[in-house]
Amino acid sequence: MLTVIIECQDQEPELAQTLAALVSGAVEGLVCDVVVLDHGSRDGTSQVADAAGCRFYSQWDINDILRSARGEWLLLVEPGARPQAGWIDEIAEYMSLNKVPARFTASRGYRRPFLKRFGRTKPPLELGFLVSKRQAIASAKTGMRLSEFTKGHKIRRLSSELIPSWVARAAR
Secondary structure (H helix, E strand, O other): OEEEEEEEOOOHHHHHHHHHHHHHHHHOOOEEEEEEEEOOOOOOHHHHHHHOOOEEEOOOOHHHHHHHOOOOEEEEEOOOOEEOOOHHHHHHHHHHHOOOOEEEEEOHHHOOOHHHHOOOOOOOOOOOEEEEHHHHHHHOOOOOOHHHHHOOOOOEEEEEEEEOHHHHHHOO
16 A cells, blocks of 8 residues: 655645546555645645545654555655556556665656756656655654655666656646
């Protein structure tokens, strides 16, 4: 089972897009819970999270969040990111056969413009981050942001694609 954790601030429409894309994973029994960690949003982020049945926190300790996760694996994603067809079966198989973290492949239909692909590093969670709960707990430090969990890990690439969150921001 998988717990999805999303960290956001004033990203109501992006959060709604991501949660809608995760519904199929919940229906198939892969996603057992979704946790939204909010940094003082003043929009309808909390209402979107509540309507989707997410656990919503405006104050938290990352260690408590990780220990309370229902899934044995965690998927850390940015609000606005949307996994594409085939992600459910691939992640279920990956979790049963692997121990190292992984991330999605960038969607071929939504690549950054050619010149923007060079010279700048991608945000750490742009392609999500799939990690075992055990590994996340072992590397967690008080006050850590989700993007910091990617540091120091050998990461495999999933063949499933993810539409990155910047696409949702660009559509606004």
